[in-house]
Amino acid sequence: MTPSRPAEPILHVDMDAFYASVEALRDPALAGRPVLVGGLGGRGVVASASYEARVYGIHSAMPMARALRLCPQAVVVSPDFAAYQDVSQRLRELFLSVTPLVEPLSLDEAFLDVGGSERLFGPPEVIGALLRDRIRGELGLPASVGVAPNKHLAKLCSGKAKPEGLLHLRAGEVAAFLGRLPIRDLWGVGEQTAARLERFGLRTVADVAGTAGPTLVRIVGHAAAAQLASLAVGEDRRPVVPYEPAKGMSTEETFDRDVDDPAVLRRELLRLAETIARRLRRGEVAARTLTLKIRYANFATVTRSRTLALPTDHATELHAESAALLDALRLERVRVRLLGLGVANLVPAGAARQLRLLDDDRWQQVERAADVARNRFGDAAVTRAALLDDG
DNA sequence: TCTGGGGTCCTCATCCTT
DNA sequence: TCTGAAGGATGAGGACCC
Numbered sequence: 030m031t032p033s034r035p036a037e038p039i040l041h042v043d044m045d046a047f048y049a050s051v052e053a054l055r056d057p058a059l060a061g062r063p064v065l066v067g068g069l070g071g072r073g074v075v076a077s078a079s080y081e082a083r084v085y086g087i088h089s090a091m092p093m094a095r096a097l098r099l100c101p102q103a104v105v106v107s108p109d110f111a112a113y114q115d116v117s118q119r120l121r122e123l124f125l126s127v128t129p130l131v132e133p134l135s136l137d138e139a140f141l142d143v144g145g146s147e148r149l150f151g152p153p154e155v156i157g158a159l160l161r162d163r164i165r166g167e168l169g170l171p172a173s174v175g176v177a178p179n180k181h182l183a184k185l186c187s188g189k190a191k192p193e194g195l196l197h198l199r200a201g202e203v204a205a206f207l208g209r210l211p212i213r214d215l216w217g218v219g220e221q222t223a224a225r226l227e228r229f230g231l232r233t234v235a236d237v238a239g240t241a242g243p244t245l246v247r248i249v250g251h252a253a254a255a256q257l258a259s260l261a262v263g264e265d266r267r268p269v270v271p272y273e274p275a276k277g278m279s280t281e282e283t284f285d286r287d288v289d290d291p292a293v294l295r296r297e298l299l300r301l302a303e304t305i306a307r308r309l310r311r312g313e314v315a316a317r318t319l320t321l322k323i324r325y326a327n328f329a330t331v332t333r334s335r336t337l338a339l340p341t342d343h344a345t346e347l348h349a350e351s352a353a354l355l356d357a358l359r360l361e362r363v364r365v366r367l368l369g370l371g372v373a374n375l376v377p378a379g380a381a382r383q384l385r386l387l388d389d390d391r392w393q394q395v396e397r398a399a400d401v402a403r404n405r406f407g408d409a410a411v412t413r414a415a416l417l418d419d420g
Numbered sequence: 421t422c423t424g425g426g427g428t429c430c431t432c433a434t435c436c437t438t
Numbered sequence: 439t440c441t442g443a444a445g446g447a448t449g450a451g452g453a454c455c456c
Contacts, residue, residue: 068425250431277427328422429455
């Protein structure tokens with residue numbers, strides 16, 4: 030006999046003001062105060078704001094300078110991603126103690142399918158409350174939980190439950206719950222899409238649900254229309270997928286001041302290539318496609334990409350290829366605000382090495398030796414001469 | 421107001437092959 | 439040999455998410 034599945038087996042667990050909460054845990058003097066985690070430089074933005082800071086209208090992605098004008102007494106803390114990663118790992122272990130079906134969405138939130146955990150831990154809403162209490166008890170942090178028939182609804186519920194609440198949406202309550210929500214609550218509807226929908230008089234989820242398919246396609250295109258139509262009536266067939274290999278990786282840097290010196294740009298590109306190459310090797314993958322990203326002083330952004338004949342995880346090669354893309358732009362002292370480098374089309378490193386058997390490059394050996402030294406003595410142990418400060 | 425960093429996915433155009 | 443259609447790969451840009 031097949032055991033029956035509960036009608037609302039999906040949990041979405043979302044930490045409240047995650048980075049700010051972790052910082053308050055590390056420094057109890059911050060507890061109860063407006064805390065902003067984010068870049069301290071002139072161009073930084075807020076990555077996380079405590080609830081005490083949100084009272085002033087501050088939200089994440091807001092320029093730090095503006096946030097401080099709204100709340101001058103706020104404490105600004107520089108983000109420490111290693112610490113957040115550490116907490117995230119412990120959070121994950123906690124999730125895995127109730128179900129193997131855990132799909133992390135980011136450091137601070139995850140979907141859990143607890144459809145098979147009922148006999149051990151009780152119904153989903155009981156498991157949700159148990160997790161929230163254990164996160165508070167064992168990690169000292171606040172979390173909110175959504176319990177619903179599918180992922181999209183569970184995520185909406187955790188959002189409505191904040192801070193530190195739990196919302197259980199029963200299958201029979203979906204239509205009434207969704208109908209009143211603004212379109213911005215639908216997954217995939219950001220500022221642009223919302224504006225487009227509003228031009229056609231669509232303001233609520235119920236409006237979208239009542240719109241004919243062909244009309245939606247005309248407004249937002251095929252893929253988005255199909256997704257919107259399903260989500261608006263509470264349908265979401267996506268399963269909880271425990272592990273998905275990364276499809277790409279990237280790193281970018283916004284300069285404190287715009288840069289117009291080609292030599293500086295090339296040197297920064299080498300630094301980015303080093304970072305990406307090390308992450309590729311750590312992940313035991315190699316990349317075939319690389320993308321150079323430039324943001325000019327006026328915020329206009331261009332990308333240029335190139336697909337290589339053979340996948341690589343070598344900084345020297347990534348740098349040479351991306352520098353060629355940079356040269357092809359003929360910037361001629363144009364002021365650059367941001368430089369980025371990304372890779373995609375990832376393949377397992379073993380397969381990449383087989384493809385490159387005849388390609389015995391000494392730099393490969395040098396970079397691997399550098400990895401060994403960095404792993405043993407720290408990141409600062411090995412640096413290219415070209416990246417050392419001149420002064 | 422003045423916009424970070426790391427990702428994913430979609431659309432559209434172009435080129436190449438069949 | 440030429441032509442056109444179809445489809446895949448690639449490149450660029452944009453929207454969205456946390």
